[in-house]
Amino acid sequence: xxxxxxxIIKANKNLKEKVGTGDIAATRVEASQNMIENNxxxxxxxxxxxxxxxxxxxxxxxxxxxxxxTAALQSMVKxxxxxxxxxxxxxxxxVTELANIMLxxxxxxxxxxxxxxxxxxxxxxxxxxxxxxxxxxPIGQKGMVLIDELKKACARYYAKKxxxxxxxx
Amino acid sequence: MALQLQRLRIxxxxxxxxxxxLIASVLDNLGIGRVFTxxxxxxxxxxxxxxxxxxxxxxxxxxxxxxxxxxxxxRKDPESPDPFIPIIVITGYNSLERVxxxxxxxxxxxxxxxxxxxxxAKRIEHVINHPRDFVSTADFFGxxxxxxxxxxxxxxxxxKEDKLKALDW
Numbered sequence: 322x323x324x325x326x327x328x329i330i331k332a333n334k335n336l337k338e339k340v341g342t343g344d345i346a347a348t349r350v351e352a353s354q355n356m357i358e359n360n361x362x363x364x365x366x367x368x369x370x371x372x373x374x375x376x377x378x379x380x381x382x383x384x385x386x387x388x389x390x391t392a393a394l395q396s397m398v399k400x401x402x403x404x405x406x407x408x409x410x411x412x413x414x415x416v417t418e419l420a421n422i423m424l425x426x427x428x429x430x431x432x433x434x435x436x437x438x439x440x441x442x443x444x445x446x447x448x449x450x451x452x453x454x455x456x457x458x459p460i461g462q463k464g465m466v467l468i469d470e471l472k473k474a475c476a477r478y479y480a481k482k483x484x485x486x487x488x489x490x
Numbered sequence: 491m492a493l494q495l496q497r498l499r500i501x502x503x504x505x506x507x508x509x510x511x512l513i514a515s516v517l518d519n520l521g522i523g524r525v526f527t528x529x530x531x532x533x534x535x536x537x538x539x540x541x542x543x544x545x546x547x548x549x550x551x552x553x554x555x556x557x558x559x560x561x562x563x564x565r566k567d568p569e570s571p572d573p574f575i576p577i578i579v580i581t582g583y584n585s586l587e588r589v590x591x592x593x594x595x596x597x598x599x600x601x602x603x604x605x606x607x608x609x610x611a612k613r614i615e616h617v618i619n620h621p622r623d624f625v626s627t628a629d630f631f632g633x634x635x636x637x638x639x640x641x642x643x644x645x646x647x648x649x650k651e652d653k654l655k656a657l658d659w
Contacts, residue, residue: 326628332621333574336544340498342619343491345520345611353519353607360515362508399551406582406603410512417604421584428585489584490602 357410364411368452371407374400375445382438391432397441398427404448412457415464416448419471426475429487436481440474447471493618496523501543503528503560504580505552509603513547513580516610531560538564538571545617547601550581550592557581558595565596565631573631574624576617580605596632598622 378396385393401424408416423444430437447467456464479486500522504510510527517525526541528534532554538546546564548557555563557579565573576598581588584602592600599613622633 328626329634330574330624330626332623334621336576336618336621339544340494340618341491343493344615345495346492349495349520350607350611353516353610356515356519357512357607360512362512367506367508402551402582407506407509409604411508424582425585428583428587488586490586490589490600 360411362411364408364413364457365452367407367411368404368413368416368448371400371403372445372449372452374403375441379438379442379445382433394427394430394433397433397438398424401427401441401444413451414458415456415460415467416451418460418464418468419444419448419451422468422471422475425486425489426478429479429484436478440478443474444471493615495521495614498522498545498614499524499526499541499543500545500547501526501528501534501537501541502547503531503534503537503552503557504547504549505529506549509549513610516607520607520611520614522614531555531557531563534560534564535567535569535571538575543575545576545578545614547578547580550579550583558592558597561592561595561597561632576621576633578613578617593632593635594630596630598633 375397378393378398378400381396382390382393401420405417405420405424408414408420409418423441427433427437427441433441451467460468475486500517502510502513502517502525504513504527507529510529514525514527524541526537526543528537530552531548534546537543548560550557552560561577561579564570564575564577567573577596578599578601579592579597580601580603581592582603589600598617601609601613624632625634
């Protein structure tokens with residue numbers, strides 16, 4: 322591309338002129354955080370929806386091979402991402418922590434082989450139990466054990482296949 | 491100095507009802523003047539025309555039209571009410587690869603779920619306090635994708651130093 326095809330348009334200062342510059346008051350941020358932490362949304366129905374989608378994703382992957390299976394990976398990635406994104410916001414930090422490990426794992430895998438699908442399915446069953454047992458609130462010792470086990474399962478797979486976990490933000 | 495947030499108008503597009511309400515409450519608690527919400531991006535131009543938002547917050551994964559498709563539409567469609575509007579994309583994805591995909595779609599800021607109130611506040615402060623130049627090329631239109639200035643960079647300078655045309659608007 323020639324340089325004449327590139328145009329730089331100077332930053333728009335309209336927003337600065339409208340609301341000024343500076344920070345959002347710390348008291349406001351604190352009030353917002355309190356609101357997040359004390360929201361009373363019931364995560365269970367949402368979780369059930371995501372876990373059903375994950376079960377479908379697992380089945381879908383099991384029923385495919387080759388390029389079709391590579392494409393099917395996203396059917397597991399999306400519900401895992403939804404679990405990771407929403408669980409902590411609605412009181413289940415352990416679910417977010419575990420789903421985050423699983424999300425990074427799935428984002429590092431190109432084609433899910435049977436080992437990957439087995440790890441995801443075991444993870445799904447663990448999450449179902451956590452939700453069923455209402456293991457909300459701070460991550461306790463039991464939760465730490467689950468996190469450690471999942472990390473180890475993923476690490477064993479990375480070592481076996483000689484792949485590296487993709488970098489995250 | 492504190493920002494005059496009561497003058498700010500934000501449009502939130504998120505398909506998950508609970509998450510949409512939570513984000514709206516967070517913004518309300520931060521002191522944002524007007525918060526408008528929608529569950530999908532297909533009517534985004536209409537919503538922008540009706541409500542004249544200063545910032546749009548979009549969920550990445552939505553059923554009809556995802557947040558990145560909406561971003562590209564806002565940035566590139568000739569009918570767009572405001573191609574330069576700051577767009578904050580929220581998502582559970584956190585791989586650097588995904589961040590790059592969002593950046594290449596024309597997103598201004600990237601907010602990872604789960605988030606804290608301070609994360610939301612920082613993104614809002616950033617789009618107000620540090621508006622970015624826009625770059626227009628044959629295949630990209632959006633905020634300048636270079637975020638960090640490397641003071642030790644000794645390579646060729648292909649942008650301002652090459653006297654690219656700067657447009658005031």
